[in-house]
Amino acid sequence: MTIFTKLLAPAGVALCALAALPAHAQVEGRIATVDISRTVIGTNAFQTAYEQVNTTYAQQNELRRTKVQERQTLLQTFDTNGDKQVDDAELAAKQNAPEFAKLQTLEQEIQGLSNQIDAARVYAVEQIILQYGGALQEVTTQQQVKLVIDPGSLLFAVPEADLTDQVTTSLNAKVPAVGIVPPTGWQPSREAVQLYQDIQQRLMTAQMMQQRQQQQQGNPEAPVGR
Secondary structure (H helix, E strand, C coil): CCHHHHHCCCHHHHHHHHHHCCHHHHHHCEEEECCHHHHHHCCHHHHHHHHHHHHHCHHHHHHHHHHHHHHHHHHHCCCCCCCCCCCHHHHHHCCCCHHHHHHHHHHHHHHHHHHHHHHHHHHHHHHHHCCHHHHHHHHHHHHCEEEEECHHHCCCCCHHHECHHHHHHHHHHHCCCCCCCCCCCCCCCHHHHHHHHHHHHHHHHHHHHHHHHHHHHHCCCCCCCC
């Protein structure tokens, strides 16, 4: 099992493993935490790669937006009861209509364009995590750390226990840049896909929070969370 896979272990497993350690093992070495997703997001290679993807795949992005809008417009013709939603019954009612075939084609085209963009990003992430084990080993050796735990598996940890920034610094030296065009026949690793999905979720959450803050600043009287 790789270091990456271990860090993705469920919280309960990590806590049980820590509790099972003999008392002397818990005090002989320093225990630290590393957030692998935040580590990768913080690297120069990741940030540059994402910017390059937005530029290199700008045509695919724009075409996807156009087709998504076309799909939304087409879906309106399926809304026979006027509730601005399309349920299974409404879709089934037009299964043999030309609009249904066109909708399926649009779905496939949108998915194909999304796959191209996602593949470029996953490829960039995968190149970074290939060096993650070496970066983690380097930092833990320097800091004399004996045990590293995912912060999501802990109830509490002092800020000093977090080595995320140090591992990011090490990764910056080991992976100054990455490619964004996967080679022919390339297939992403399961670990890279899982990490990419977590990273995307975090970036989306951060964007939503930023937008909410901007809205609240523009309207100070707006209730929080609405």
